[in-house]
Amino acid sequence: MVMGFGGITELTNDQCWALLRSNDLGRIAVSAAGLVDIFPINYAVDEGARTVYFRTAPGTKLLELAINDRIALEIDGHDEHEAWSVVVKGSAERVERQSEMDAAERLGLEPWIPTLKYRWVRIRPLEIAGRRFALGPEPSRV
Numbered sequence: 627m628v629m630g631f632g633g634i635t636e637l638t639n640d641q642c643w644a645l646l647r648s649n650d651l652g653r654i655a656v657s658a659a660g661l662v663d664i665f666p667i668n669y670a671v672d673e674g675a676r677t678v679y680f681r682t683a684p685g686t687k688l689l690e691l692a693i694n695d696r697i698a699l700e701i702d703g704h705d706e707h708e709a710w711s712v713v714v715k716g717s718a719e720r721v722e723r724q725s726e727m728d729a730a731e732r733l734g735l736e737p738w739i740p741t742l743k744y745r746w747v748r749i750r751p752l753e754i755a756g757r758r759f760a761l762g763p764e765p766s767r768v
Contacts (some may be wrong), residue, residue, distance in 0.1 A: 633760030642756040646678065649670045650718045650735075652701035653745065654680070654749075670733035671697070673763040675752055678714060679721070679730050681743040688745060691718045695747055704761070712756035714749060721746035723753075 655664050665687055667680045678699060682688060691697065697718040702711040721727050730746045737743045
């Protein structure tokens with residue numbers, strides 16, 4: 627860990643993965659035709675492969691990922707003493723093989739809202755980074 631300016635600590639890859647595993651809600655950013663869209667998702671982590679999965683229905687996310695497979699996933703959290711953020715950048719691909727869908731199903735990911743989300747998407751990370759922030763009052767300006 628590297629302590630930075632103002633109580634900012636860079637997280638190791640293992641710390642980032644631990645935070646990803648301990649949570650299940652994040653936001654993905656996808657881009658197509660020069661526009662960026664951000665969507666909330668719930669997700670699951672395949673620890674062995676160090677990949678992230680989410681489920682979705684046909685629509686904007688799948689269309690944009692078909693045009694441009696680059697994706698970013700961001701998760702964050704806080705308590706009364708610190709906050710943290712993890713960003714995963716990588717490529718997204720639809721899971722098409724039945725054996726891979728069956729393996730993804732075993733991760734236990736269920737939609738949070740009562741909709742049919744039977745399309746699986748796998749995020750293959752190319753880069754992962756995280757930071758932890760010590761919370762406190764703003765320093766005096768004088």
